[in-house]
Amino acid sequence: MIYKHNCLHFKGHIPCDPHKENGYHCDGCPAFAEIEKKILIIKLGAIGDVIRTTPLVTKYKELYPHAKFTWITLSPAILPKNEIHEILPLSIETVLYVENTKWDIAINLDKEKEASALMAKIESTEKYGFTLKDGATVPIDARAEHKYYTGLFDDVSKANTLNYCTEIFDICDLTYSGEKYLLDNHSDKGFSWPEIDSSKTVIGLNTGCGPRWTTRLWSIENWANLAKILLAKGYQVVLLGGEQEDERNTSIAALSNAQYFGYFSLAKFINLIDQMTLVVTQVTMGMHLTLGLQKKIVLMNTIFNPHEFDLFNNGELIGPAKECKCFYRGSCIDGESCMSTIEPTGISDAVDRVLAI
Numbered sequence: 001m002i003y004k005h006n007c008l009h010f011k012g013h014i015p016c017d018p019h020k021e022n023g024y025h026c027d028g029c030p031a032f033a034e035i036e037k038k039i040l041i042i043k044l045g046a047i048g049d050v051i052r053t054t055p056l057v058t059k060y061k062e063l064y065p066h067a068k069f070t071w072i073t074l075s076p077a078i079l080p081k082n083e084i085h086e087i088l089p090l091s092i093e094t095v096l097y098v099e100n101t102k103w104d105i106a107i108n109l110d111k112e113k114e115a116s117a118l119m120a121k122i123e124s125t126e127k128y129g130f131t132l133k134d135g136a137t138v139p140i141d142a143r144a145e146h147k148y149y150t151g152l153f154d155d156v157s158k159a160n161t162l163n164y165c166t167e168i169f170d171i172c173d174l175t176y177s178g179e180k181y182l183l184d185n186h187s188d189k190g191f192s193w194p195e196i197d198s199s200k201t202v203i204g205l206n207t208g209c210g211p212r213w214t215t216r217l218w219s220i221e222n223w224a225n226l227a228k229i230l231l232a233k234g235y236q237v238v239l240l241g242g243e244q245e246d247e248r249n250t251s252i253a254a255l256s257n258a259q260y261f262g263y264f265s266l267a268k269f270i271n272l273i274d275q276m277t278l279v280v281t282q283v284t285m286g287m288h289l290t291l292g293l294q295k296k297i298v299l300m301n302t303i304f305n306p307h308e309f310d311l312f313n314n315g316e317l318i319g320p321a322k323e324c325k326c327f328y329r330g331s332c333i334d335g336e337s338c339m340s341t342i343e344p345t346g347i348s349d350a351v352d353r354v355l356a357i
Helices: 018-024 049-051 053-063 090-101 112-121 142-152 154-159 164-171 220-234 243-256 267-273 285-292 344-355
Strands: 036-043 068-073 085-089 104-109 121-133 136-139 202-206 234-241 278-282 296-300 313-317
Touching: 036 053, 036 112, 049 085, 049 285, 053 104, 053 164, 068 090, 085 090, 104 112, 104 243, 112 121, 112 136, 121 142, 121 267, 136 142, 142 164, 202 220, 202 285, 220 243, 220 344, 234 243, 234 267, 267 285, 278 285, 278 344, 296 344, 313 344
Parallel strands: 036 068, 036 104, 068 085, 104 121, 202 234, 202 278, 278 296, 296 313
Antiparallel strands: 121 136
């Protein structure tokens, strides 16, 4: 009896799927698929950053159809298990595994020292991104320098005209061609949304922004006024958010008659967004989820470089009426966020334009 550990289906510690489903053994197995490349991706980061790194998988699958993908992340639940063979948390068990495996391609797109330290210990034929040297994160080569410097110097970051996906593809010596995000909509979970009228255009309002950069927040009054305008146009309006937005969304619903179903697990929240026709949002995890589900989007942005975002020709970015001075700041230097200059009527008009795409 033989085993073939160079097969994409091989697990080693438990039976592979072809054996469980059909009783195959390695000798003469018709499902045998030889691993073409072993590709390791280290992208710990926030959920949104993990999502917008997934186009790399699509690109590498085009280049190497039988590549085996292993991804290390702090957000394993967000990655599609049908697209990535191994999705691993950052743990001592994971470190032992990846440091004792020879990789063909290893990519680290995080500048955190733990990610860079791990990259420094990995043996791989090709390495891209960032590593650790003398206790500091540094670019592996010149291809990673652009992304490195935009993270260090605000003036360089402001001058950047490349979107995130183009930047990470450049790091990996690849050409970005609009490859989409990979995201599971969790339709197999049996979630049901009887409150949603499938005969209507459904507009989701993602009202929160997380605690780090609260300069992104739009007021409760503006959200409520936008909801009223959209409802008057005949759209169904659904408020979106997590536990942090619960009080805010409850208030907006009371002021506007927009629908609010509550907050849910990540999988159910993703599935709810998948019921939307279009989502209005600030730069948040909800933005990345909306793009990952290939939904139409109206994106409000003030403090980030607008070139950073690829809306895949399926949305519109709305900025403030005046130039924002608070680049990547959590509080406004003028005392009032530029978000207050974005009018509900302007967002409503943008919704109409994007729906017409």
